[in-house]
Amino acid sequence: MRTAVWWIRRDLRLTDNQALTAALKHAERVIPLFVLDPGLLQSRYVGEKRLAFMLGGLRxxxxxxxxxxxxxxxxSGSxxxxxxxxxxxxKAEAVYAERDFSPYAVTRDANVAAALSAPLVLTAGVTIRPPDQVRKDDGTPYTVYTPYSRRWRALPPIVRSEILPAPRELCDEPHLPSAPLPVQPSQPKSTPFPSGEGEAKARLSAFIKGENAPIYTYSEQxxxxxxEGTSGLSPYLxxxxxxxxLAALAAYTAIENAPNAAARASADxxxxxxxxxxxxxxxxxxxPHVRRGAFRSEFDAVAWDKDETLYTTWCAGQTGYPFIDAAMRQLIAIGWxxxxxxMAVASFLVKDLLIDWRWGERWFMQxxxxxxxxANNxxxxxxxxxxxxxxxYFRIFNPVAQGQKFDPTGAYVRRWVPELRTVPDNFIHEPWRMARSDQLRAGCIIGRDYPAxxxxxxQARARVLAAYKAVKV
Ligand SMILES: Cc1cc2nc3c(=O)[nH]c(=O)nc-3n(C[C@H](O)[C@H](O)[C@H](O)COP(=O)(O)OP(=O)(O)OC[C@H]3O[C@@H](n4cnc5c(N)ncnc54)[C@H](O)[C@@H]3O)c2cc1C
Incomplete structure (x- = not known):
């Protein structure tokens, strides 16, 4: 009986799993293995909510x-x-896993491959199209999205027959010891993102099914x-x-079945x-250098403001700009x-506060x-x-205008910034403009109940433009 190991990393599913399917093709017995890697679990880019989501998915x-x-x-271990x-x-004859692309994963996989006596076979599956499949005619990679997407779309569409079914049966190797999965951290019952493949499939289905499916109003919402106009699938992906x-197949199918041109454009x-x-x-x-610094390295020389107080104020959602604060508090509350x-909070951190984008990148990862x-980078x-x-670099979002345009009634702000709940609509995105009498009436004194x-x-706009211009020259 041939044995293979299915090394699970960021492919916590049975349906359309290319590593698992390849393993089952070559071996009668496939051992599913997950390694709790301290190198990842103790990294400063890890956060409890993501860990809880992952552990729930593993369970x-x-x-x-x-x-x-x-x-x-x-x-558990290296x-x-x-x-x-x-x-x-x-006595496995091979190890199968889906190829991952972060510098950490690439080095880890090279080290594992070098240490194993059996081959480590890396399959596709983390992306729809493997990165090497979408290149320019001269073989070099794209660096601009639009031509990249054009080439991507010129490849044959994903069709149902490509989707690999979940296996009906798997075998056990009863003598193989296994560590228990950690009980903590765990997701609260009230989480808006319950973990697991079943939930992911249900969400995708709810997003695309029927003529009134959210995918058909996606463009406008x-x-x-x-x-709630987006799929909410990002944690599951x-x-x-x-x-x-499978998500791409759903999109192609929705495009094909769209009831009208607007719906088709939305699905597209x-x-x-x-x-x-x-x-x-x-x-x-x-x-891979983007993981450490700017894609365009001249921007590594921007003279960032290393103001920790401003940074923590941004993290806590206490900037005094309601749309920014609502978003940052949503992040703290639900991890999404x-x-x-x-886009608005990232622009605010970098452009309004002139703080290094890598600080924000790290906070988001946590x-x-x-x-x-x-995606985060x-x-x-x-x-x-x-x-x-x-x-x-000169495109700078106005934090008030963003709120007025994309949260026109202030419902998003009121949901996440409760101290602004009773502020009248016309001041909801700039409450500091309220007269003292309005503040008293709304029960929200600026500087006491909500920050200025x-x-x-x-001024911030002028400062950041000067800082960026200095390095462009
Ligand atoms: C500063 C910043 C940081 C971000 N960090 C992350 C991150 O860590 N992880 C992450 O998955 N997305 C990230 N995004 C992209 C995007 O915000 C989320 O993917 C999206 O909000 C997820 O919601 P959804 O699943 O409802 O998306 P939908 O709108 O339903 O989109 C479907 C899927 O497409 C992918 N997607 C959508 N937009 C983008 C995008 N701009 N870039 C890459 N993939 C995208 C996601 O997998 C998403 O689930 C970031 C965007 C910004 C501006």
Whole structure:
């Protein structure tokens, strides 16, 4: 009986799992292994909410594996040691895993491969299209999204027959010891993002099913943090609780079945977002220096303000700008933030406070349950204007106008910043403009119940432009 190890990393699913399917093709007995790697668990980029989400996903995967006669083997320690130990103990002929692209993962996998006597076979699956599949005619990688997406879309669409079914049966190796999964941290019952493959599939289905499916109004609603107009799938894609290929298939199918042109365009916009995800993986793969510094290295010389107090004020959602504070408090409360809000708070940190985008990137990684080295880095560099693409450094979001445009009734602000709940609509995005009598009537005294703005946007704008211009010259 041939044995293989399925080394699970960020592919916590059974459906459309390319590593698992490849392992099952080559071996009768496949051992599912997850390694609790202290190198990752103790990193300063890790956060409790994401860890709880991942552990919940592992528990539900373990249940699904057990229902098929198998057993999830958990080990704690260095992956080099743990994978080699399990391989030796079950006399595995090969180890299968999905190729990952962060510099940490690349080095880890090279070290594991070097230490193993059996081959480490890396399959696709973390992205829809592997980064090397989408290149320019001359073989060089794209650095701008639009031509990248054009080439991406020119490849054959994802079709149902490509989606790999979940295995019906798995075998166990009863003599193989396994560590228990840590009980803590765990997700609160009230979490808006319950972990697991089943939940991921249900969400995708709710997002795309029927003529009135949210995917068909995505274009008009996706910029509104006060509405639930996006899929909320990012944490599930982050840990592979759903395959990105399955999400792409859903998008293609929705495009095909769209009831009208506007609906079709909406579904197509959603596909574009999935392509952005692939794009940032490709950037990280081809340009790993982005993990440490600016994609365009001249921007590493910006004279950032190293003001820790301003930074912690931003982290805590106490800047005095309601839209920014609502978003930062949403992040603290649920470990997720709407994309429009992410863009606004990132611009605010970098452009209004002149704080190094890497500080914000780190805070997001610590707080987000979907925190992903590629997408997060891409989002921050886009916002800072230091990255790929046309993200000019002189584009600076106005934190008041962003709120007025994308949270027109102030519902998002009122939800996350309760001290502003009774502020009248016309002041909700700039409460400091209320006369003292209005403040008294609203029960919200600026400077006492809610902070005054920590910076003047117009002055901050001039300062950041000068700082960026200095390095451009
Ligand atoms: C500063 C900043 C930091 C970000 N950090 C992360 C992060 O750590 N992890 C993360 O998954 N996304 C990140 N994003 C991208 C985006 O904000 C989230 O993917 C999105 O808000 C998730 O919500 P959703 O699942 O409802 O997305 P939907 O709008 O339903 O989009 C579907 C999927 O497409 C992908 N996607 C959408 N927009 C982007 C994008 N701009 N870049 C890459 N992928 C995208 C996500 O996987 C998402 O789940 C960041 C954006 C910014 C501006």
């Amino acid at each position: 539900s995967l373990a249940t699904e594996i057990a229902a098929r006669g198998g057993r999830l083997i958990v080990r 992956p080099v040691q743990a994978v080699a130990d399990v391989c030796a103990a079950c 996706r910029n509104r943090p006060d509405l 982050r840990f592979g609780m759903i395959s990105p290929r 916009t959603w596909l574009s977002e999935l392509i952005w995800r692939d794009f940032y993986f490709a950037i990280l793969h081809h340009f 933030m709407h994309n429009r809000a992410r 707080m987000l349950i979907d925190g992903d080295p590629a 891409g989002g921050w560099q886009w916002s800072a204007g230091t990255g790929t693409d046309a993200a000019p 703005p920590i910076v003047d946007h117009a």
